[in-house]
Structure formats: C-alpha cells, structure tokens
C-alpha cells in the first residue's frame with residue numbers, strides 16, 4: 001500500500017473512532033443514563049480490560065492528538081541493503097528489529113518511524129493499524145512498551161480500539177499481545 005493511502009485510511013479510522021467516543025461520552029452524560037453504545041463498551045472491555053467510562057475523555061483526547069500526528073510523522077524505509085550501505089546511529093536497533101521481523105518501530109528522538117522492508121510490506125491490509133500503533137509510541141513518552149497488565153500504556157490496546165471502532169482489520173499481533 002502506498003504510504004499516503006496508509007495515512008489516509010488511518011486518519012479515516014481515527015475520525016470514526018472519535019465520533020464513536022463522542023457519542024459514548026454524550027450518552028454517558030445524558031440524564032436518561034442508558035449506559036454507553038455497545039461497540040464502545042465492547043472495545044473498552046476487550047482492549048483495555050475495563051468498564052470505566054471515566055476513561056473515555058482521556059481516550060478521546062489521545063485519539064484526537066494522534067489524528068494530527070499520522071498525516072505528518074516522517075517515515076523511513078529501512079532494508080538490510082540500506083543498513084549495509086549507510087551508517088546510522090540506530091543501526092543496532094534496526095538490525096535487532098529486523099531479526100524479529102518487526103514491521104515498524106518509532107524513533108521519537110530522531111523524529112521518524114522506521115518501516116522495515118520486507119516486513120512492513122508483508123503487513124498488507126494491516127499497515128494502517130501498525131502505523132497507528134507506532135504513532136502512539138512515537139507521540140506519548142509513557143507508551144513505549146506493551147504491558148499486558150497496564151493497558152492504558154500499551155500501544156496494542158489503542159491499535160485494537162481504533163481498528164475496532166474505525167473498522168480497520170485487526171492484525172493477529174493485537175490478539176497475541178493482549179491475549180484474548
């Protein structure tokens with residue numbers, strides 16, 4: 001997929017997620033008090049292991065911030081032949097990531113997201129979800145890892161939420177990491 005297409009699909013999914021979260025917040029705060037929409041309730045439970053609707057406001061804010069990051073963040077394609085030919089401060093990390101067949105990784109200090117060939121290309125339809133995941137790592141300094149017992153700082157939880165509410169295919173990595 002062209003990177004521009006990946007960015008566009010990501011933004012579309014983030015916007016749709018925002019609309020669903022706003023609807024949930026409205027419903028939560030209404031006097032009729034019928035709970036929140038079932039798709040949002042499901043996503044909270046599945047990806048954040050939570051029923052706490054007080055978290056919705058923070059979630060919405062984070063989704064809004066990432067919607068601005070996705071179109072602008074710099075990406076760099078990195079392959080083995082690129083690494084062999086170029087000296088790069090992060091060569092060791094790049095090699096390590098490629099050893100693990102990692103499709104992408106965030107380098108916020110150097111202001112880019114690395115896309116590793118051929119593992120990035122192999123992600124196909126899951127690329128928008130992966131880009132969103134990396135943008136959460138990139139933008140939020142406290143979200144650099146994937147703790148299963150602390151979903152609010154686990155990038156897979158946000159990837160799952162946006163894919164579910166934004167109607168993107170959810171890659172197998174989300175399920176494996178979150179264990180559902």
Ligand SMILES: [Zn+2]
Nearest residue numbers: 133137146155
């Ligand atoms: Zn990650």
